Amino acid sequence: MELKSINLQEKLDKFSEHWSPKIIAQMNGYHFKLLKIHGKFIWHNHDDTDEVFIVIKGEMSIKFRDGMVKLKKGELFVVPKGVEHKPSAEKECEIMLVEPAGTINTGDIGGDLTAEDNVWI
Amino acid sequence: MELKSINLQEKLDKFSEHWSPKIIAQMNGYHFKLLKIHGKFIWHNHDDTDEVFIVIKGEMSIKFRDGMVKLKKGELFVVPKGVEHKPSAEKECEIMLVEPAGTINTGDIGGDLTAEDNVWI
Numbered sequence: 001m002e003l004k005s006i007n008l009q010e011k012l013d014k015f016s017e018h019w020s021p022k023i024i025a026q027m028n029g030y031h032f033k034l035l036k037i038h039g040k041f042i043w044h045n046h047d048d049t050d051e052v053f054i055v056i057k058g059e060m061s062i063k064f065r066d067g068m069v070k071l072k073k074g075e076l077f078v079v080p081k082g083v084e085h086k087p088s089a090e091k092e093c094e095i096m097l098v099e100p101a102g103t104i105n106t107g108d109i110g111g112d113l114t115a116e117d118n119v120w121i
Numbered sequence: 122m123e124l125k126s127i128n129l130q131e132k133l134d135k136f137s138e139h140w141s142p143k144i145i146a147q148m149n150g151y152h153f154k155l156l157k158i159h160g161k162f163i164w165h166n167h168d169d170t171d172e173v174f175i176v177i178k179g180e181m182s183i184k185f186r187d188g189m190v191k192l193k194k195g196e197l198f199v200v201p202k203g204v205e206h207k208p209s210a211e212k213e214c215e216i217m218l219v220e221p222a223g224t225i226n227t228g229d230i231g232g233d234l235t236a237e238d239n240v241w242i
Contacts, residue, residue, distance in 0.1 A: 001185075001201055001204065003185070003188045003189065003190045004190065005190055005191065005192045005193075005196040005197065005198050006196060006197045006198065007195060007196050008195050008196070008197065009195055024197070025173065025197055025199050026171075026199065027170075027171040027172070027173045027199050027219060027220075028170055028171050028202075028221075030151070030219075032173070032197065049148075049149060050147075050148040050149050051148070052146065052148045052153070056195075064122070064124070067124045068124065069124045069125065069126055070126065071126045072126075074128060074129050074130055074177075075126040075127060075128050075129070076126065076127045076129065076145070076146055076153065077126050077127065078146050078147065078148050080122055081149075083122065098148060098151075098219065099148075100149075
C-alpha cells in the first residue's frame, strides 16, 4: 500500500483528450476513472451495471429516452444498468466515473468512440 | 429513475453530527455516503472490503500501523481490505465514502461509535 493520496485535479491536469477515461484507483472490482468530455457522446447502455457520474469541474447533461438530467460541479448521478443514456457537455467538463473494472465506455454499442478500457494515470 | 442530480454540499448541509454516515446513492451493491468528522476515530478494519475516502471539504488523516496518509479537499484514498486504520481530523472535515452496502463504520471492532448502517439523506 502506497501511503499517498490521489489528487483528482493533479491527475486531470496530466491529459487533455476527450472521452478517454483514465483509471486512478481500484476498490474491490471497481474502478474510479477521470474523464474530460466536450460535445456529444453516443447513445449507449451498460447491460450489467449501474454507472456513477460525479462532476469535478464544469457542467454536463445526460439525456435519457424519457428526459434529461443536468449535473454541475459537486453533483452526482447514478445511471441504472440497462438504461440508454447519452452524455454531453457544451463546454469542456471534467468528471469522475465509478463502475466495475472492464466497463467499456460505449457499452454494448461499440464504434469509433470506444476507448481503451484499462488505462491508468 | 428520478431525473435529479444529487448535490453533495446540499446533502451535507442537512446534518451536523460527526462520525454518522448518511447514504446518498446506491450503485449496484455499493453505497455512496457523506460524513462529517472531527477528532479521532477508533482503530478498526473491514475484513471483506476496500473502502474509498474522498475529501469534499477540509483535511483529514488516516493512520495505519506503519504510517499515515493526509488527505485534503479533492483527494481520494483507498484503504485496502483487512488493513487497520484510524481516521481523524483536527478541524471538522466533510468526506464521501464508497463501500459495499451494509459496511459498518467501526468494522470488526464495534463499540460506542458504531453508527446505524442504513440511514439515507
